[in-house]
Amino acid sequence: MVAALLIENGTLVDPSQNLNRPGRLLCIDGQVVSLDPADGDLPPDVQRVDATGCLVAPGLVDLGVELREPGAEEDETIASGSEAALVGGYTSILATSNTSPVIDSYGAVEYVRQKAAQASGARVHVIACLSKGGKGEQMAELGLLTEAGAVVFSDAPKPVPSDALLKRALEYCRMLDRPVFDRPSVPELAAGGVMHDGKVALVLGLKGLPTEAEDLAVARDVRLAEATMGRLHVGPVSTMGAVDMFRRVKSRGVEVTASVCPHNLILDDSVMASYESRFKVHPPLRSPAHVEMLRHAIKDKTIDAIQSGHMPRSREKMMDDLDRSPFGLSSLETSLATAATALVRTGILDWLELFDRMSTRPAQIAGLDRAGSLLAGKDADIVIVDPNAGWKVDSSQFRSTCISTPLEGAELIGKVKATIVAGQVRYRAAG
């Protein structure tokens, strides 16, 4: 039995009902019950949460987090990752399938769900492999994986190399009502690259990841989505070419969706001049023109959602030279503030729009019907954010096992004060 919770004195921000005004919110038994309840309607034992000066919004939803368990627990575990998610204001995260072994069986899905249930972090939803063994050849048992509780199918962060496989899977998944996610890249064009292929890479002598490696994959993906009428989400994307492609197909009414990572909205490739592996992130930090275009594509909804891009890697793995260090970053705990700093402080988005891109819209994309909204009857998954608090990124304070971040030392705005899952305050910021 969960106690009743009243969040008061804050500003309610809910994109699902276009709500942005002072108010209070009553939750009982893990569900949202009502906005602005009369005092007489409050249960006698109601727990009160003071949100003075803060925004009260639906908890963030992430479209793809690597949790690394089973198989690479030195990088992250389901427990540490789901706890880091809470610190970042996430109440639901989708765990990627690229563990070891990969998540391509009923038992593997069950394992992740059980581990997540034992942890007391954000809700963890399972992305199962699109292909058997994540090998990109044959479809995995998508129907049985759906029964096991998988909500999305994807081999990400690996792209789907086979056009025919992606086409088949998009067709097949229509009967399951589950989306397919693809992380767009043409491996042959991207092989060996460590950073954005541009002027900076040319000077630094580093092998580039050309934009066309992403653009061509996006072009293929959106055409197949259109041809199959399948439910496809493409992301994260990072190029002007990808934005251009989405604009064109969306204007034709194709229901494909796209996402972008916060780091691609705030940093450009010039930082690579320091040769630090913490900047070896994926998608790579692109040139300023791409950053600018991505920001505006988020505004006009050409890009639907912002996802953390959390790719934790242990410290020892990130200590090698740039060729040998893996792509990786810890971003769950910085994503909201990074996006707020890049988009809200600059006046491109308001907070209502930001919560749409980080909660409401991702919940819709992933088919999480009970998340991303403060409507009565939805899960009481809520984040309380101080929009004006400035803070400095200090990875030594991370809950994530991974402490590699391209934003180390950055001054950001927007601080998560509390994160509530199923009506329980699971995280409360110190101080």
Next chain:
Amino acid sequence: MAPDESLPEGNPSAGLNMLNPVQASPVVPLDQLTASLAPHVASWQHRYLLGLETLTAQEITTLLDVAQILKEATEGCRRKVPLLTGKTCANLFFENSTRTRNSFSLAAKRLGADTVEFGASGSSTAKGETFADTAKTIEAMGVDWVVTRHSTPGTPHLLARELKCCVLNAGDGPHEHPTQGLLDLLTIRQHRESIKGLTVALVGDIAHSRTARSNVWGLKKLGAHVIICGPPTLVSERWKELGFEVAHHLDEILPRCDVLNLLRIQFERQNARPFPSVHEYAALYAMNAKRMQLAKEDILIMAPGPINRGVEITPEVADGPHSVILEQVNNGIAVRMAALYLLSAADDRLRAAGRSHS
């Protein structure tokens, strides 16, 4: 007294026997040499040499001036002058190298320093240690300079942050090879009054060339007009954005060139052949006797070596009167002596300043 010090002046073997240089009767007395170096030392502040892109024209000129002084003081890099006695230079090479490694060793020895050699094979990196840990281990043995070569760009930059000793980049993947750039500049300067105003073409595998990435900045900073020439698969159009001329036809630019630097095709760094055949490449870009007729009468032909005869250069050009390839090799020792000396002096000053602050 070392046995070789008794060798008489003018011994015909003295010039060839580079490993046992004649030490007697230095050309310039040591205190006089130190005094002549002092003004240059004052204008160099770094304890590392990572690349030419980040140096100023003045700093590059300082390196070249000191190299010239030390070259003369060692009679063409053949004698010892004990400027750095008691210091130790560690060669930490994660990629194969013969000429650069030996050139650094000789430079250190000419200045009286000791050298110690570490290679990738047999070292701890073969056992799974990161290069940074290997470097720290070597530093802990008490070395004053770490000279490093690695296949990945940026590794010397990481070492410069991690280590407290001097760090010299002897080539980081396709990024930079600053002492190669300096020796090319020094060689040009010895043949021309000034680098300013010269037209210098770098020809060949620019994409994979650290020599190119050091030369372009050094030449640009000293006022040369730089042409980058080769097939588009090896010469990015983006070089134009950085202020360089890009050309794909050697014959068209050749009549304008004062200096030609012919870069080796680095087959080992290429995953896919960027041109159809070596035969075709040689036909389009090899410097041969026929092409020499298009060139200025006093053109300098340079190559960083090792040269692929018949690919980027034919024997009659490599061994011809315009070729300064072997002078480049000798100048390599000179610029490396200058780098070791200037870095060490800056390091001494930084340490002294650190002590006085604490």
